[in-house]
Amino acid sequence: MFKTKVTELLDIQYPIIQGGMMWISRAELTSAVSNAGGLGIMTALSFSSGKELAAEIKKTRHMTKKPFGVNISLLPTFRKIDYDDYIDTIIGEGVSVVETAGNNPERFVRKLKAAGVKIIHKCTTVRHARKAETLGCDIISIDGYECAGHPGEDDVGGLVLIPATANAVKIPIIGSGGFCDARGLVAALALGADGVNMGTRFMLTKESPVHPTIKEWILQFTERDTLLLLRAFRNTERVIRTPSSEKALEMERKGATIEELRPLIAGTTGQSMLQHGNINEGIVTAGQCMGLIDNVLSVKEVIDTIIADAEKVINNRLVGFLKN
Numbered sequence: 110m111f112k113t114k115v116t117e118l119l120d121i122q123y124p125i126i127q128g129g130m131m132w133i134s135r136a137e138l139t140s141a142v143s144n145a146g147g148l149g150i151m152t153a154l155s156f157s158s159g160k161e162l163a164a165e166i167k168k169t170r171h172m173t174k175k176p177f178g179v180n181i182s183l184l185p186t187f188r189k190i191d192y193d194d195y196i197d198t199i200i201g202e203g204v205s206v207v208e209t210a211g212n213n214p215e216r217f218v219r220k221l222k223a224a225g226v227k228i229i230h231k232c233t234t235v236r237h238a239r240k241a242e243t244l245g246c247d248i249i250s251i252d253g254y255e256c257a258g259h260p261g262e263d264d265v266g267g268l269v270l271i272p273a274t275a276n277a278v279k280i281p282i283i284g285s286g287g288f289c290d291a292r293g294l295v296a297a298l299a300l301g302a303d304g305v306n307m308g309t310r311f312m313l314t315k316e317s318p319v320h321p322t323i324k325e326w327i328l329q330f331t332e333r334d335t336l337l338l339l340r341a342f343r344n345t346e347r348v349i350r351t352p353s354s355e356k357a358l359e360m361e362r363k364g365a366t367i368e369e370l371r372p373l374i375a376g377t378t379g380q381s382m383l384q385h386g387n388i389n390e391g392i393v394t395a396g397q398c399m400g401l402i403d404n405v406l407s408v409k410e411v412i413d414t415i416i417a418d419a420e421k422v423i424n425n426r427l428v429g430f431l432k433n
């Protein structure tokens with residue numbers, strides 16, 4: 110069931126992708142998603158070098174025989190990144206899928222394609238999706254305003270962005286941002302996507318390495334409890350509304366420089382918070398769909414529930430509308 114262009118192309122059972130999540134999507138989460146029939150994606154930038162990434166890829170291979178991917182974020186970072194080191198590692202280790210995100214992937218496309226690696230390019234606008242298609246990317250993951258991480262600067266929600274992208278490109282698309290249950294999956298398929306990409310839902314699973322205190326803390330938030338930081342720098346990030354993120358936003362509005370904001374927004378403090386469970390330590394990204402999530406399940410429970418419930422949404426609810 111749920112055979113789509115994306116399941117065919119990626120050789121997976123269900124059209125459910127786990128988007129790369131800095132520090133979080135390592136071997137345990139990545140392999141759990143792939144073993145449950147989706148596509149797990151680890152983040153290259155969680156590792157300080159290609160050598161470290163290679164070790165995590167090998168570890169993942171011991172944990173799953175199914176396909177999995179590696180995310181390469183091309184957004185501005187405080188640390189200098191040797192992208193070619195990561196790309197060479199991915200190719201050398203025989204990884205079959207790469208998820209690029211955050212900027213134009215042009216300089217890597219030819220090398221990855223020559224090695225037979227499939228490229229999912231995650232972007233936030235129709236024009237960037239078109240560009241990625243002309244570059245030779247295989248799939249577009251189109252990330253709407255609702256998403257965790259970087260929603261871009263145009264503020265278009267998935268309800269418009271997904272069909273607009275489906276109208277504009279011929280390659281398959283994945284709907285991303287705001288998806289966490291069966292209703293979302295069915296809606297994305299109806300809007301023209303061939304699958305969904307989820308971050309926040311997979312962050313709140315048993316296999317996610319996030320500290321249990323943080324998982325429970327996030328469960329209490331609603332869809333209204335995020336805010337957008339770094340818009341002044343055209344590097345907008347959706348984060349959980351907390352005293353720290355509100356302070357950073359206030360500083361940004363008063364004209365603070367990126368260096369002045371650095372102690373508050375540095376990824377290392379966010380990571381330490383996720384790891385050690387101190388809710389006051391840093392700033393953490395999450396999507397608006399955290400307001401729809403009220404439990405921490407295993408990855409398999411999440412995926413099995415979405416697939417089983419999607420059948421019910423289609424057969425019991427949607428088909429019912431066609432009966433007189």
Ligand SMILES: Cc1cc2nc3c(=O)[nH]c(=O)nc-3n(C[C@H](O)[C@H](O)[C@H](O)COP(=O)(O)O)c2cc1C
Pocket residue numbers: 127128129130131132133152180181182209210211231252255256257258259285286287288306307308309310312394395396397398
């Ligand atoms: C904690 C966290 C960290 C993330 N880190 C990255 C990252 O390093 N690279 C990336 O491309 N996307 C990252 N994302 C975005 C996800 O891959 C995905 O696109 C997004 O979460 C989809 O929106 P959703 O959370 O509403 O499902 C992150 C998301 C979360 C929740």
